Amino acid sequence: MQYRIDIKSGNKLSVLGLGCMRFPRTLAGIDMKKAEAIIMSAVDQGVNYFDTAWMYPGSEEALGLALEKNKVRDRVYIASKLPIVLVKKAADFDRFFDEELKRLRTDHIDYYLAHMLTDLASWENLKALGIDAWIASKKKSGAIGRIGFSFHGMGGEFFKLLDAYPWEFCQIQYNYSDENFQAGVKGLTRAAETMPVIIMEPLLGGKLVSGLPREAREIFRRAGGEGKVPTLRGRPFSPAAWGLRWVWNQSQAAVVLSGMSDPAQVLENAALADVSAPGCLSAGELDVYRRVREVFNASYKVHCTGCGYCMPCPREVNIPGCFAAYNTSYAIGWITGMQQYMTSAAFTSARSFGPGNCAACGACEGHCPQKIPIAAALRAVRKRMEPPPVRLLLAAVRGFLGRTRAPRR
Numbered sequence: 294m295q296y297r298i299d300i301k302s303g304n305k306l307s308v309l310g311l312g313c314m315r316f317p318r319t320l321a322g323i324d325m326k327k328a329e330a331i332i333m334s335a336v337d338q339g340v341n342y343f344d345t346a347w348m349y350p351g352s353e354e355a356l357g358l359a360l361e362k363n364k365v366r367d368r369v370y371i372a373s374k375l376p377i378v379l380v381k382k383a384a385d386f387d388r389f390f391d392e393e394l395k396r397l398r399t400d401h402i403d404y405y406l407a408h409m410l411t412d413l414a415s416w417e418n419l420k421a422l423g424i425d426a427w428i429a430s431k432k433k434s435g436a437i438g439r440i441g442f443s444f445h446g447m448g449g450e451f452f453k454l455l456d457a458y459p460w461e462f463c464q465i466q467y468n469y470s471d472e473n474f475q476a477g478v479k480g481l482t483r484a485a486e487t488m489p490v491i492i493m494e495p496l497l498g499g500k501l502v503s504g505l506p507r508e509a510r511e512i513f514r515r516a517g518g519e520g521k522v523p524t525l526r527g528r529p530f531s532p533a534a535w536g537l538r539w540v541w542n543q544s545q546a547a548v549v550l551s552g553m554s555d556p557a558q559v560l561e562n563a564a565l566a567d568v569s570a571p572g573c574l575s576a577g578e579l580d581v582y583r584r585v586r587e588v589f590n591a592s593y594k595v596h597c598t599g600c601g602y603c604m605p606c607p608r609e610v611n612i613p614g615c616f617a618a619y620n621t622s623y624a625i626g627w628i629t630g631m632q633q634y635m636t637s638a639a640f641t642s643a644r645s646f647g648p649g650n651c652a653a654c655g656a657c658e659g660h661c662p663q664k665i666p667i668a669a670a671l672r673a674v675r676k677r678m679e680p681p682p683v684r685l686l687l688a689a690v691r692g693f694l695g696r697t698r699a700p701r702r
Contacts (some may be wrong), residue, residue: 294339498598
């Protein structure tokens with residue numbers, strides 16, 4: 294495993310970090326056996342940065358249990374997050390933080406973030422509640438090691454936030470699909486001058502893997518099959534490998550988070566990390582990304598990463614499922630998208646509906662890190678995925694199933 298130095302603390306951080314938002318799940322919650330296997334495989338491969346959050350259901354508990362059970366807490370850095378959207382009063386700081394310590398089975402959190410800061414006004418609201426003094430107290434006691442923030446707003450606000458507090462690290466979304474999105478490459482470059490920058494969504498929530506159009510996959514396949522790039526364990530790079538390698542090519546990225554879903558992915562990504570370093574990409578390889586980006590962005594209509602922050606919907610619309618199927622219908626084909634739509638959007642529970650049930654209440658849009666105009670996007674989804682014949686079929690099926698509430702017309 295390669296490591297990069299946290300210039301604020303001198304800590305050696307693994308260039309590959311484990312993103313704990315998408316642990317495998319069963320109907321009862323996180324599959325602890327599989328989650329533990331992933332966590333311990335990461336530890337064995339030298340990964341020492343584990344990113345979780347209050348807002349990730351069951352994630353903190355799973356991570357804490359696995360680290361305690363295997364007695365490896367002192368070998369890793371835990372990063373977790375204060376759910377600022379839920380903070381209403383000063384007492385909430387301790388209420389959330391103390392519960393996180395219990396979940397994680399630890400007495401300190403090494404890297405603690407204000408979760409989902411979008412603008413300077415959000416930070417000023419927290420300051421009015423006394424977060425400055427609270428952070429100072431926790432750092433003095435050792436309960437918090439390093440303090441940072443995860444950013445989910447527009448680029449200009451990122452620079453304001455950088456100057457608003459003596460942050461010790463930050464976390465941004467960054468991938469090859471759009472290096473100017475949110476903080477972007479300018480924000481990455483500026484922040485890295487004074488602090489480690491943690492990269493989230495390097496594969497855009499998996500969309501740069503499972504959501505790649507056939508044409509984009511073919512571009513990668515041809516490039517990897519002609520000896521133009523190194524192979525990994527005798528095989529051409531996968532789309533995931535291409536995506537991660539693009540970020541590791543940049544020295545400003547301290548840690549790249551990957552939401553690995555099984556130990557095999559951990560092994561593959563760890564091996565990839567060993568052969569990826571700043572400046573590892575040739576001009577020809579960078580041109581491969583340019584061509585893939587053009588194809589991908591032409592087919593990727595709604596930039597949803599499937600994070601689920603918009604859920605639950607008060608009208609029980611499966612918002613991420615709708616957008617995933619919609620994007621698939623363009624990237625892969627309408628029939629494949631429709632198959633996905635029927636299983637992941639229209640009928641995912643006894644009272645789950647597609648986009649026709651959206652009341653445009655706006656409850657979801659304020660929580661969306663990507664700033665998607667969700668109500669308008671859902672209308673576009675319904676227009677494509679529910680032409681009149683399909684709409685009639687859905688109405689008939691819902692009637693047959695005895696639905697008690699019909700979608701709004």
